[in-house]
Amino acid sequence: EAAVTQSPRNKVTVTGGNVTLSCRQTNSHNYMYWYRQDTGHGLRLIHYSYGAGNLQIGDVPDGYKATRTTQEDFFLLLELASPSQTSLYFCASSDARRGQVFFGKGTRLTVV
């Protein structure tokens, strides 16, 4: 069973603060993704990567940085957090051949 682990599961930070969300996958997948999920908008892609050192821009990248340090680890960075970034964040992974995307359990981020 494919495994994607996110940490922390919940995070509260202040406006202007720095936040790093972590994701590790043990599926040997090439692709990793960061999505945010909001009521009325559904799941929206922030950034994704197809290997260590690679970064691709998604549909809602503003205010976010990401870094893929190894095949297993993908990080999402909010350097000046704003209340509009309060959301449920999902990390996911997939391989190039099958296309099925496996999701983590999510990180609920609140910016006050």
Next chain:
Amino acid sequence: QEKVQQSPESLIVPEGAMSSLNCTFSNSASQSIWWYQQHPGKGPEALISIFSNGNKKEGRLTVYLNRASLHVSLHIRDSQPSDSAVYLCAVRGTGSNRLTFGKGTKFSLIP
């Protein structure tokens, strides 16, 4: 950018009923279409996918794809309480491994 729209926004059915969820997408050349199920407090999980025109059946689920009309539907037979969840339609774009999601259909059984 691929666009994916789902209908209805919510659906309430009696236990044992047949249910239909709809999804339209913007690019007929999209590689594949996926349906995901998401229970409260959990991440989405893949249920079924389809690439070619026609239908595909897995257990109580059947998916129909018509690329000409840019439409895909998911049919759930003999609805069970465990089926209560949000169902997400997702499209894999041409030459891409990224999925674009619709906003989802909230599916519930009449208590």
